Amino acid sequence: MAAATAHSSGMLEPAVECMPRAELNAYHDDKLAELSRLAYGRAPLLTRLWDEAGVRPADIRGRADFSARVPFLTKDMIRDYRSAYGAPFGGLECRELTALDGVFTSSGTTGDATFFAEEWPDGWSPHWLGATRALYGAGIRPGDYMLVGSTGMRGPHAQLAQLLGAIPIFVGLTDPQLLEVIERYRPAFMSLVGFTALELLELSKSVDIKQTFSCFKVIGFAGEPLGMAMRERFAAWGIELLTWSTAGDVSLCFECLEHDGMHMWEDTGFFEVLDVETGQPVEDGGVGELISTSLCNTIAPLARYRTEDLVRVTREPCACGRTHLRQWPVGRLGDLMVVRGVSVTPSEVWRALETVPETSAGVFQIVKTGTRMERLTIRVGYDADQAADLADLRARVGAAIWAQLAIEADLELMTTGQLLARSTTGKIQRVVKA
Amino acid sequence: MNLRDTLSANLALPRAPLAGVGWVELADGRVLAPISWADAEADADWASSVLAGYGIGRGDHCLFATTGSEYWPLQVGAAVTGLGGFIGNIGAAAYEDRRLSVYLRFLPPKVIFGLSEKLAAKVAGSADLAALVAKVPQVLALPAAVPVLAGAGITARAISPVGPALALPCADGDGSHLDGGQFSLAQPAGTRSITVSTTTSREFRLAGAEVSTKGTVLPGCACGRPGPVLDLR
Numbered sequence: 001m002a003a004a005t006a007h008s009s010g011m012l013e014p015a016v017e018c019m020p021r022a023e024l025n026a027y028h029d030d031k032l033a034e035l036s037r038l039a040y041g042r043a044p045l046l047t048r049l050w051d052e053a054g055v056r057p058a059d060i061r062g063r064a065d066f067s068a069r070v071p072f073l074t075k076d077m078i079r080d081y082r083s084a085y086g087a088p089f090g091g092l093e094c095r096e097l098t099a100l101d102g103v104f105t106s107s108g109t110t111g112d113a114t115f116f117a118e119e120w121p122d123g124w125s126p127h128w129l130g131a132t133r134a135l136y137g138a139g140i141r142p143g144d145y146m147l148v149g150s151t152g153m154r155g156p157h158a159q160l161a162q163l164l165g166a167i168p169i170f171v172g173l174t175d176p177q178l179l180e181v182i183e184r185y186r187p188a189f190m191s192l193v194g195f196t197a198l199e200l201l202e203l204s205k206s207v208d209i210k211q212t213f214s215c216f217k218v219i220g221f222a223g224e225p226l227g228m229a230m231r232e233r234f235a236a237w238g239i240e241l242l243t244w245s246t247a248g249d250v251s252l253c254f255e256c257l258e259h260d261g262m263h264m265w266e267d268t269g270f271f272e273v274l275d276v277e278t279g280q281p282v283e284d285g286g287v288g289e290l291i292s293t294s295l296c297n298t299i300a301p302l303a304r305y306r307t308e309d310l311v312r313v314t315r316e317p318c319a320c321g322r323t324h325l326r327q328w329p330v331g332r333l334g335d336l337m338v339v340r341g342v343s344v345t346p347s348e349v350w351r352a353l354e355t356v357p358e359t360s361a362g363v364f365q366i367v368k369t370g371t372r373m374e375r376l377t378i379r380v381g382y383d384a385d386q387a388a389d390l391a392d393l394r395a396r397v398g399a400a401i402w403a404q405l406a407i408e409a410d411l412e413l414m415t416t417g418q419l420l421a422r423s424t425t426g427k428i429q430r431v432v433k434a
Numbered sequence: 435m436n437l438r439d440t441l442s443a444n445l446a447l448p449r450a451p452l453a454g455v456g457w458v459e460l461a462d463g464r465v466l467a468p469i470s471w472a473d474a475e476a477d478a479d480w481a482s483s484v485l486a487g488y489g490i491g492r493g494d495h496c497l498f499a500t501t502g503s504e505y506w507p508l509q510v511g512a513a514v515t516g517l518g519g520f521i522g523n524i525g526a527a528a529y530e531d532r533r534l535s536v537y538l539r540f541l542p543p544k545v546i547f548g549l550s551e552k553l554a555a556k557v558a559g560s561a562d563l564a565a566l567v568a569k570v571p572q573v574l575a576l577p578a579a580v581p582v583l584a585g586a587g588i589t590a591r592a593i594s595p596v597g598p599a600l601a602l603p604c605a606d607g608d609g610s611h612l613d614g615g616q617f618s619l620a621q622p623a624g625t626r627s628i629t630v631s632t633t634t635s636r637e638f639r640l641a642g643a644e645v646s647t648k649g650t651v652l653p654g655c656a657c658g659r660p661g662p663v664l665d666l667r
Contacts, residue, residue, distance in 0.1 A: 097495075
């Protein structure tokens with residue numbers, strides 16, 4: 001595969017995307033040693049942490065040393081350092097602000113957002129550059145039209161299209177002229193982020209989605225996991241969804257057309273997956289916390305950053321031929337909770353709600369009062385057009401939760417619109433504090 | 435094997451025939467407007483010439499508060515990075531007040547571009563946030579947001595698309611400038627209506643079309659810059 005010429009393989013960079021594991025390992029050994037030399041002595045927080053752990057750059061000769069000796073970094077450490085010293089990048093900065101071209105932020109779901117620093121080669125944002133392999137692999141080609149405008153917080157989205165030789169159309173999903181644009185230009189790609197997917201559900205009440213959206217080669221979906229009911233609905237519309245996410249806050253990761261996990265580009269990051277209880281690496285296919293390290297950020301690199309993302313991963317090559325790590329998001333570390341001795345995750349609640357037609361869109365929040373709780377309280381959004389008898393709906397939702405978890409839940413029913421209006425970040429927070 | 439290699443692989447692909455397709459807000463509705471690469475280059479060059487007066491240079495942060503579905507932030511963003519500054523991004527929704535606060539506290543911008551009316555209302559409703567915004571040297575807000583901010587004691591000037599053009603204030607003047615090399619304006623007597631004409635080099639052309647934006651065409655600006663000047667208040 002590595003011998004394939006660029007583009008003839010259907011891949012943008014086949015030699016990199018299909019790099020043998022041994023070469024990836026050697027690459028990581030070099031880059032981690034290089035990162036250690038860059039960060040130590042420059043990034044004040046990292047230097048302090050490494051000093052406390054008795055680590056020097058010369059100690060880091062590769063992956064084994066790095067994983068064994070380098071201390072973890074958490075978002076709270078970054079926030080605390082930022083607050084204490086006024087350092088915008090929380091003590092990760094290795095270079096002056098004059099090196100910057102762009103800055104964007106984390107979602108801010110769990111507190112004050114943190115910054116990510118970018119240097120743009122020749123004026124192109126690396127954030128969007130990181131998505132081009134996936135979209136090229138999914139069949140987006142020069143001359144295609146792409147809808148851009150799903151977010152203003154991640155910089156020039158239009159560059160994603162322009163990098164692929166495609167033409168960006170500046171239009172948001174809630175734009176009244178969306179259908180006019182689709183009819184006129186027959187675009188090949190757009191992306192749905194979080195609950196914007198529900199807009200399509202609303203649209204389906206008046207529009208033949210299957211016909212209208214038949215021009216799309218793929219549609220991206222990000223921001224949160226997609227429930228099975230919604231996934232099946234998209235399939236029924238003939239829409240091929242390409243789920244994507246952040247890869248440990250160092251780059252982006254996308255599904256390929258095999259839909260068998262999201263490819264994490266390991267030339268941009270070094271990823272570890274550790275058992276939450278023991279801190280030991282999990283076996284291939286196991287679930288653990290994703291720990292990420294930036295390999296392409298010389299301004300404010302993350303080093304052994306605890307993402308608090310629970311993921312399942314494999315390093316087995318994908319059927320598409322790509323060799324880089326693949327991940328399946330499982331949830332967030334903070335989402336773990338026990339109710340009367342029973343482990344509860346948002347995905348289990350989600351599965352239950354999907355069985356009730358009025359709540360199948362999966363708009364809900366679990367109200368968390370602690371890691372161990374006596375009562376399970378769930379705010380459940382329902383489709384007001386479908387729900388005629390709320391007492392009956394409450395009984396059926398309660399029964400569905402019982403069937404899934406064997407727990408009696410306290411339900412706060414509200415319309416999906418009312419629940420979405422509570423969002424303070426544009427995402428549905430699945431677990432909220434009381 | 436790095437981002438530059440990925441960029442090279444991308445740039446080896448054929449370039450699209452257009453830089454993008456945006457929107458033009460006319461008095462009688464929105465129309466789609468293709469943007470050529472030459473248009474985009476001319477737009478960024480002109481914005482760069484106006485923003486040069488702001489003293490934007492290496493290490494200067496310029497914060498964009500935009501929806502992501504507009505063309506003009508791409509134009510102005512290219513100008514900012516071309517001048518050596520860097521851009522930060524937040525959305526235009528009211529709930530972006532938290533993200534705005536984080537930027538203002540930890541990475542104070544030299545200029546804010548495009549503050550929306552909804553976000554301005556959140557700023558006006560928070561004394562802490564208003565105090566932070568008031569410290570920003572230049573606040574360029576959408577026209578509807580300017581009086582909202584003024585109500586909170588914040589001086590802001592108007593930035594706005596005007597048909598296919600952008601009205602962008604110069605650093606010290608009172609009005610918002612348009613690129614006279616690509617656009618000309620006219621105003622029916624006694625009205626605040628504006629008609630726009632484009633040069634023939636523009637991919638999307640207009641000849642005396644009334645746009646949705648209202649304002650007063652000014653005779654000029656104290657800065658002496660050529661081209662149309664608008665008061666969007």
